[in-house]
Amino acid sequence: MASIRRAASVAPTDVTIDDEFWNHWLETTRRGLLGHHYEQLEESGCLENFRRAADGAAGGFRGMWFADSDAYKWLEAASYVLASRDGSGSSPDLAPDSDLRRRIDDVIDLIAAAQAEDGYLNTYFALEEPEKRWTNLNMMHELYCAGHLIEAAVAHHRATGEQSLLSVATAFADHIDERFGDDIDGVPGHQGIELALVKLARTTGEGRYLDRARYFVERRGRDDRLARELERLEELGGYDPEDGGVASDAREVFYEDGVYDGRYAQDHAPIREQESVEGHAVRAAYLFAGATDVAAETGDNALLDHLERLWESVAHRRMYVTGAIGSSAHGERFTEDYDLPNDTAYAETCAAIGSVFWNRRLFEFTGRARYADLIERTLYNAVLVGRSRDGTEFFYDNRLASDGNHHRQEWFECACCPPNIARVLAALGRYLYATGGESDERCLYVNQYIGSSATATIGDTVVELDQTSGFPWNGEVTLDVEPATPTEFALRLRVPSWCEDVSIRVNGEAVPTALGDDDSGRNGERTDDGYLVIEREWDGDRVEITFEVPVVPVRAHPAVAADAGRVALTRGPLVYCLEGVDHDRPPHQYRIETGIKSDAETESSFDADYRDALLGGVVVVTAAATVPDLEEWDGKLYRPAAEPSRSLESVTAIPYYAWDNRAPGELRVWLRER
């Protein structure tokens, strides 16, 4: 089977973002990597673990047993920053010989020094239980850490061309490839190695890494190794006789009514027999991202079809309106179809990031707009909400309703989310453009409307792109297309699913468009699966696009109990919310008065206004709303249900990602409506 990908993303190294909305997020990412994040690597003991392992010390490991991954994620994100050509307010200390570059090299030196002779690398086992390597695949995350090392190494190599970290990663990958299969027949409890090995195979051209990735994907769910490990934790790595440690955690999430339930780690059935996405949401997203890579690289259309059905089991039944996934705190996991509580929503930031990873791969394999569409929704809402506006505080889990007691924190003992946000944002350029991949199509996908310049190669022709975008506040986009020589190709412009009306001009001349309810009605020069397609010979042309960006209240499927009788306000890619600080009453007391044509006292429309002094500049949505009068409730908790008298007021909704950046207060995404 040969590699088949309909689309190939333009690499982040070939994209320079310069965007009014995103520059702030990229700048805080860069500053965070140099400052807050790096300090945490020292303070948490993560770097010290590597130093001690390099010194051959014993004991004294600090942090979670998979803390090595924090350093690897930092390296990966920092490498993207090194590689970026961004002109968006870079500070002097980001120069090539900058502090960042020196720190990267220092950390790589530490890691290389900590690696064992045989290529194995894990500071927990080096310091604490060297004899128990690879005994507890389920919970000890050696392969998960290896995956993050490989991802960091590939990013560093692509950014610098250097081998310093890549050689460490390949040595470890070779060790893994040697040990696994015959010697150790098993899969990791936490995935991540799969997609990493595919990256390594692409970077090095070594097919055996792809084969090993495929092994990890296909082997899963085929034996009872993970279950057996749980039965004899006392003999395995990570077991702490004092408090059970890893063991008690593991039993809590893997046992259902006393019986092993492999769904937590997607170990309940072979991947091709899984009917829905189950279990720990980050594990699931990483697994299916890796599986999509394997399917793409091996041309396995049957597996791809199955993965697209699995995606539907999430996107159509188990996803928050923000794109967030994994509704339950217990096991950080998926539960049942339509079980999407708001006030207890877990919606882990890392799971949303994992979903972005998986959707990029599904897009590349299929060229389908729905995956790029979900990336947009997830980035603007479920990912950005994970970090405070100033970049120093983080949500690990994300409520969609709160009484005001849920707040971002500076860091976490399990510090997965902060560096994960850094690595997805530092490589944001990856999601904007794609070319025809291994299909024969001469085309250029524009998936995200983010101000940027980029270099893409279509056939043999280098094409320079320059985009300006008003997203997410308005739908005005210009795209300058400058091929090195005149060349024919299809420009595929994604029409976001929230957009019902779009107009396009090329060099000032209107292109006929007619968007209807379904794809068949979306006509540019021709339409294809969510894309307006303009096929012509390009020779230094300007495309101007206007997407209509109305406020759209959305409802959830009637089976979602938590959202019954409620609407969520959206505008463009953004989900909006009410926050206590903007209102005299707690947000839950407001009832949106929409669509009441017959009542002169209330209005049926929404207003949208840009406020540059608010939260770094946001469009707020205001709406007519009523609140119950309180006087008649004095001293009463319950009373007969005559319709209580209500007063007309208005509500001010802000983008969901921006909540909890001001005074603490109640949060509501889903609003009652008349």
Place this chain on the structure above:
Amino acid sequence: MASIRRAASVAPTDVTIDDEFWNHWLETTRRGLLGHHYEQLEESGCLENFRRAADGAAGGFRGMWFADSDAYKWLEAASYVLASRDGSGSSPDLAPDSDLRRRIDDVIDLIAAAQAEDGYLNTYFALEEPEKRWTNLNMMHELYCAGHLIEAAVAHHRATGEQSLLSVATAFADHIDERFGDDIDGVPGHQGIELALVKLARTTGEGRYLDRARYFVERRGRDDRLARELERLEELGGYDPEDGGVASDAREVFYEDGVYDGRYAQDHAPIREQESVEGHAVRAAYLFAGATDVAAETGDNALLDHLERLWESVAHRRMYVTGAIGSSAHGERFTEDYDLPNDTAYAETCAAIGSVFWNRRLFEFTGRARYADLIERTLYNAVLVGRSRDGTEFFYDNRLASDGNHHRQEWFECACCPPNIARVLAALGRYLYATGGESDERCLYVNQYIGSSATATIGDTVVELDQTSGFPWNGEVTLDVEPATPTEFALRLRVPSWCEDVSIRVNGEAVPTALGDDDSGRNGERTDDGYLVIEREWDGDRVEITFEVPVVPVRAHPAVAADAGRVALTRGPLVYCLEGVDHDRPPHQYRIETGIKSDAETESSFDADYRDALLGGVVVVTAAATVPDLEEWDGKLYRPAAEPSRSLESVTAIPYYAWDNRAPGELRVWLRER
């Protein structure tokens, strides 16, 4: 200060219940005490603990460290059964020389044998840590167990006139009275001893037990003993070096952000300075019940006024519509005003029972109808829901909304609730009638409309009462009043707060009544604070009362976020609910269509029908409702919020107490309405 009580409850030994609704509940209580409950005392090891302690054994204690209280609660409830004159289907094995009587005596013998020479009695400490008695007042519950022992002893003495258990209890009470105050200056972490000591004082006439009760009430919140204990748990009783045991539990509930917070055990301030009811709901109810007793017995009107304000802090801001209290599972506790979530409602059965205990005392002190009213609501809803219809399964915590995964269980490791239900129901007669107490008023209160015969003494006149009642299904009540000799007194008939219209005839002649919105409009011959008062010379008269029992949808205060835009259906004293088994769709999908006069397709009224084959016979409430059509949602989880098309159906609501007695399914008390 002299004892002041406006009303004195007619003792359960003087009331025989024979009621179409309640006979079933009393009969299952009796059977449960002989069967299921007693078996659990053996199976759990509770009785074995006493046997081993009596034998002077060491080690081997089984169950929770306060398991002794299970036996005491069983004894108390069983004593009420012994004492009852109920003719409602008593089975032969309940005769005076019955199995029950023999078992009671056997258990008392065991307990007496386990008592130490000095009167101390606690099998955990006897078996496990004899040298650590009274070191951990906060968590080890020796005083709590002593309270239950005393309550059982008083009940047994009143039922049989025997001293066998009372002498055990007085010996322990004397030991406590001797040790506490000077030697040990402190209060228990879990209350219960306070109200028990008042009972013992009344039964024995020994004032020092009342003084000691007052000490425990007044001492609380005045020092940092409970806090200091938590800081040195390692030295105290109950600390288990293996897993922390009691210690880790304690730290979880007592520490807020690392700082001791005494609210969990109402230890944050002296009782007279507490502004609201805080902390663990059962602890709070037991404390304030005991405090009300102390206030009543000592004529402390200032404390009573304060307790009535504390009651309002619960009843007006922190109580479910069922009467249940304590909304959070974390700490089984009160949280904040209006924080009453439905799907995570803790609403412990024992807390509702504690509330009944407290409210009976507040009623006796004040003669106010609002306390009897809340007893009615709490018994029919928050207490009865705690037990399955067949009497064999129990809710410890009670949701008001569930997706169908919350079910009654056969027993609990912490088995507080099942025997608590038994002891409140076995003494149900206690709540029906009262006389003028230590006030000079010649009156008879009728607080609960439950079929029964009773003997009350007004002044020197013995009055026989005979009541028939259609409650809760209809409001037809007859009351035959037969004094031994003609005598004048006021018959005080409680008009339930849910009743807007009542008619009364005495010997066939109408008594003028006019109920308005407030008490001033409620006129019989005269009205007083929720009671219709008929003052006359009684000489073998029949009073016939018809309370109107309409279906009343109620709303919650706008500050209750969980109930915003919803109504709860009530009818008479009952709160209703929708259960999945009665509906084609999950209940959350229905929207009640009430009060829509202009829409010909929908109805604005409710129907109520008695169905004798359903759940032992219940009145169901049916209402017009609509559900969204599902076809238009195929493959969609979210979509723009055009009002979805809806189909007219109807819903069938059953009494809340009766839910989860059939096929598992979704539960909703609070229903969306148009």
